[in-house]
Amino acid sequence: MTQHATIAAIRRHLDEVRRGGKSIGLVPTMGALHAGHGALIDRARRESDHVVVSIFVNPIQFDRQADYEAYKVNLAADLQFCEVRGTDAVFVPGVEEMYPQPAATFVEVTGVSDQLCGKFRPGHFRGVATVVTKLLNIIAPDKAYFGEKDAQQLAVIQRMVEDLNVAVEIVPVPTVRESDGLALSSRNQRLTADERRVAPVLYRALQAGQSAAQNGAGANEIREAALAVLREQPSIRLEYLEVVELSGVRRIAAAIWLGSTRLIDNVSVTARTLQSAS
Numbered sequence: 077m078t079q080h081a082t083i084a085a086i087r088r089h090l091d092e093v094r095r096g097g098k099s100i101g102l103v104p105t106m107g108a109l110h111a112g113h114g115a116l117i118d119r120a121r122r123e124s125d126h127v128v129v130s131i132f133v134n135p136i137q138f139d140r141q142a143d144y145e146a147y148k149v150n151l152a153a154d155l156q157f158c159e160v161r162g163t164d165a166v167f168v169p170g171v172e173e174m175y176p177q178p179a180a181t182f183v184e185v186t187g188v189s190d191q192l193c194g195k196f197r198p199g200h201f202r203g204v205a206t207v208v209t210k211l212l213n214i215i216a217p218d219k220a221y222f223g224e225k226d227a228q229q230l231a232v233i234q235r236m237v238e239d240l241n242v243a244v245e246i247v248p249v250p251t252v253r254e255s256d257g258l259a260l261s262s263r264n265q266r267l268t269a270d271e272r273r274v275a276p277v278l279y280r281a282l283q284a285g286q287s288a289a290q291n292g293a294g295a296n297e298i299r300e301a302a303l304a305v306l307r308e309q310p311s312i313r314l315e316y317l318e319v320v321e322l323s324g325v326r327r328i329a330a331a332i333w334l335g336s337t338r339l340i341d342n343v344s345v346t347a348r349t350l351q352s353a354s
Contacts, residue, residue: 077159079166083214086167090128090215093164098125102217102244104208107131107149108262109157112252116221117161119249124219129158130167130211132174136182137203146266167215174210183209185232185239188322192228192329193340196315204229205236212237212244220244225251225259227329227342231322251341253279259341271334274309278332281305281317282343285328289345295319298345302328311335319345 080086090100101124103116109131120127131154138144151168158166182202189201212220222230234246252260257279258272267275285302293301298319306312315331315338322329329342 077155077163077166079155079168081168081170082173083169086128086165086214089165090126093126099219100124100126100128100215100217102211102215102220103127103129103163104211104220104222105129105131105154106133106147106262107151107154108147108265109154110260110262112223112225112260114157114161115252116223116249117158117163119247120219120221121162123247124217126164127162128165128167128215128217129163130169130215132167132169132207132211134174134203134207135171136175136179136206137200139197139200147262167211174207179206182206183236183240185236188228188231188235191320192316192318193331194228196331201229201232205232208233209236209240209242212242217244219247221247221249223251224248225261225341227322227325227327234323257283259339261339263337263339266337267334271311271337274311275334275339277305277309277312278330278339278341279343282328282330282341285317285319286343286345289328298328302330306330306332 078089080089093100101120103120105113117127133147133149135144155166183205184202185205194201222233224230230248237244237246256276258276281302284305285298288298288301299317302317306314313333317330319328326345327342328345331338331340
């Protein structure tokens, strides 16, 4: 596994890879890697000749400076994680490499960015779309892999790639969960022991909504079924819970706060189920 800290170095490396006729798969990350990232790398490993993982904590996608400062990465552990998973190259630029001067150009995907997390995290998806565009331009992969846990982010990136005619296939990868249903996230490590015991209620709530949909409920009834489960835990502060369509997939999506930690999750609901309930 090779490690590259500059744009010039990773481009030189990948130019050689392409000359060998190999396909390239990119897994963009912000480090703090866990089994959810592992699923992305594993999928890329199966489908690509040469797997690149980027590790970059992107400052322009944080709506709160404190959240950016609290984001911790153990680079040595992340590099070992990548090597064990069979990663071929890791791109680990610093902020000064990605943004050598204050950014004057941004990528913004309107519409899909305006709902759900976009309502509560101003500028977040502009930062995401901008850095992903930069990474796609730098790496020029054949495929790039993103988790369905961040369904709105996935939808933003899919629309951005479509609108800007970027020559890459965006590959969604299903959410990886703990045995109790909690979606894997680097934020989970911030939960206290008590908060961690409560956290799986988010997935149970989404499952309740999913079950209601399968029984013919409409969108309002689906939402109420999920909210009823969340109300069982008074320590939870709800940010949103909505039934929405993202990239042609109907989903029940939610964000909650447990103490100072924000958690998001979603499950899919077939369009036919919702139509039959209307």
